[in-house]
Amino acid sequence: MTPFDYARATDRADALRQGAATNIAFLGGGTNLVDLMRERVASPARVIDVSLLPGAIEDSEGGGLMIGAAVRNTALAEHAAVRARYPMLSRAILAGASAQIRNMATVGGNLLQRTRCTYFYDVEGSRCNKRAPGSGCDARDGFNRIHAVLGASEACVATHPSDMCVALAALDAIVHVEGPGGARTLPFGELHRLPGDAPDRDTVLAPGELITAVELPPLPLAARSTYRKVRDRASYAFALVSVAAAVEMDGDRIADLRIAFGGVAHKPWRATRAEAALRGATASAQAFRDAAAAEFADARPLRDNGFKPALATRTLAAVLSELTTGEAA
């Protein structure tokens, strides 16, 4: 690990002041950043610990929930209002990592974790445009079973690894940010970027900008929601494909719904095409499959991940069947 200075932010203003320096990293639970520093993927000169800044889960003015960035993943998953009103979010968090890691990891850190593409971590042996811009991508023609099928570029085929973020994408969460240019909010779907020709930038955040909170809007249909994750082992593995979905029924018709996919793209993938295909439609297995087909119409599978569109289709159909009939499929 490259030597660095450690400073504990005393409050938000202190964090922002210290964050204005160059080559800094904000530290949450450390479950990703410490590993990245140990592997020398990240080498900040100064690490600013923001994990102890006040972080709470409170009712928001708009009738939703305001979640402080330093709230731990476990605390969010177990919160009574989250379990009752946004069950897909509890389930997404509980499907991720291990209990020890969920106890450490913060909400802000979860949003900013880096891809688990193995070539990204292989500093000595692999080319990676995300780690070293312009060096090339060894994943595109390498072992790419876990990689993206939607929205990838010539430069990068990495996926975003978070489960929690897939639920936040489906829930229309709002990200609160503060930085040298002041405070701003952005829709969750605009936080993460597609790789394009600058895959080193995972998000649209400017240097020194700090995520301060994530806001959940009041979304009554989210009370009927869930998250399903498909992976190579039953627990403690990253998603090959995952689905977060919420449905509001009107008889046998789908009045409204939200769908997002994980494991398929450089960012949590909000499935707007599938939603449009199903909004107002009669719920049926065929309708679910057709909607997934519409979403994956532009999929560009690589050598090892051609199974993903079909797997995502089956997973979406199973989740929507469960949510529309109340029975597990």
Added chain:
Amino acid sequence: MSLIVNGLEVPAPADARVSLLDHLREGMHLTGTKKGCNQGACGACTVLVDGERILSCLALAVQYDGRRITTIEGLADGDALHPLQAAFIEHDGFQCGYCTPGQICSAIGMVAEAKRGVPSHISPDLTAEVRLSREEIQERMSGNLCRCGAHNGIIDAIRGTVAAEVGA
């Protein structure tokens, strides 16, 4: 800057790069906590911080200034083993023993989570009272790998002791 390890106040390392795991093992010679993968994949380094289980390999020691850390060395009462330690022996909850300190610390943290109602990935109802079935313990202990394959004995040891109160 100081940490409280098994009730003893100890200075935090001067070098911010030192992990909590290395500080315990190399700085304090508390070698009960084990280094397995050193990247958060195996759970061998699990310790309790203010009663919550965490991975000491992914923790910078300086970040835990002022926190109460319990390692495997802090569980026994003199020569009297913690009931879970004794149960691991009784149920053959290990073979080589390398993952055992992490398994035991993790299980203690796991039961505390269950008692306060934290659901798991396999809980059918997110809002129901938690009962620790075999399957629930399997899921909740999935962050602790045992390459010897002693998982069945580990679950028996946990069910017969610390999890008995919230068992199913």
